[in-house]
Amino acid sequence: MAQDNRTPGETRRVQVREVGPRDGFQNEPETIATADKIRLIDALGRAGLTRIEVASFVRPDVIPQLSDGIEVLKGIDLPEDVERMVLVPNSKGLDNALKVRDLFEDIALFVSASQTHNKRNINRTVEETMADVKVMGKRIATEGLKFCAVIATSFGCPFEGKVPMERVLDLAAEFAEAGATEIGFGDTTGMANPAYVREFFTAALERLPQVELTAHFHNTRGQGLANAYAALEAGCTSFEASFGELGGCPVPVGSTGNIATEDLVGMFHEMGVDTGLDLEKLVEAARAAQSVLGRKLTSHSLIAGPVQWAPAAS
Structure with a gap:
């Protein structure tokens, strides 16, 4: 287990990024x-x-659900302290993003840890993707934007099985060398388990102490919150989640959504971990998404409601 460097009585604090507007919306059958x-x-x-x-x-023909991204970026009205992230698949995508660079602060570049998933997802080898990453990293730095990295299938691949930890950490080190200041590890199809997650983040935090490491878990097999807890106990303080438990993965079919933001935040608050978030308003947002989609979502907090005695965020 990672060493806990907090002073006695100090409240644990974590950062949570909401990925539903991208990772969630892109997996909906309708636009x-x-x-x-x-x-x-x-x-x-x-x-x-x-x-x-x-x-x-x-490309809008690949994911039409997100073809209005620029209109969305122009239309949202968020507080000034909100970091707006966009996902970019390659240099062509970066060209298009930089045409409207004033609309966001963070750029995420991604690769799959497994060759098969990377090929099926973006039709490139891992090596081809990482070569492009090195070029894009320099451009992102020149523009003064935050470079975030995402490594999909970090905890297992539906096509290749278990992905060696060293392969994932080597890719993370390559991203760091290319200028990434945050690296997210994605359990893309829900293949992680708490014991391995604890081992993984303990090793990752030791190898990459200068980089912010983020945990991104899917709830495909019902272990999402347990995995988040294991990452927290290993020392991880940065998490991603999707309101309403929206999301999944286009390949393969059957990969269900991310852990729900409101479920993750509710668990943290019950444990006395500070997120800085308003749980009731998160549930309201998930309820609004449920209304827009016209179907029941799978978030536990939507179904049962938050625990009423859980302490509010400080």
Whole structure:
């Protein structure tokens, strides 16, 4: 277990990034109206989130659900302290993103730790992707934007099985060398377990002490919150989640959503961990998403409600 460096009585604090507007919306079978997206993102901002993944600069014919990304970025009305993140798949996507660089602060570049998933997801080898990352990293630095990295299938690949930890950490080190100041490890299809997550983040934090490391878990097999707890106990203080438990992965079929932001935050608050977020407003935002989509979402906090005696965020 990672060493706890807090002083006695000091409250644990974590950062939570909301990824539903990108990771969640892109996996919906229908396209959500731009005005509804803007309304939902603004609601998330009112819940106190200071990190929101808003859009993706991918080809609109590949992910039509996100084809209105620029309109969404222009239309949202978020507090000044909110970091708006966009996902970029390659140099062409970066070209398009930089045309509107004043609309966001963070750029996320991504790769899959497994060759098969990377090929099926973006039709490139891992080596081709990382070569492009090195070029894009320099451009991001020149623009004065925050460079965040995402490594998908960090805890297992549905096509190749278990992914060696060293392969994932080597990719993380490559991202850090290319200028990434934050690296997210994605359990893309929900293959992680708490014991391995604890071991993984203990090793990752030891190897990359100068980089912010972020945990991104899916609830495909029901272990999402347990994995988040294991990451927290290993020393991780940065997490991603999706309101309403929206999301999944386009490949393969059957990969269900991320852990729900309101479930993650509710668990942290019950444990006395400070998130700075308003849980009731998060639930309201998830309820609004449920209304827009016209179907019941799977968030436990939506179904049962938050624990009423859980302490509020400080």
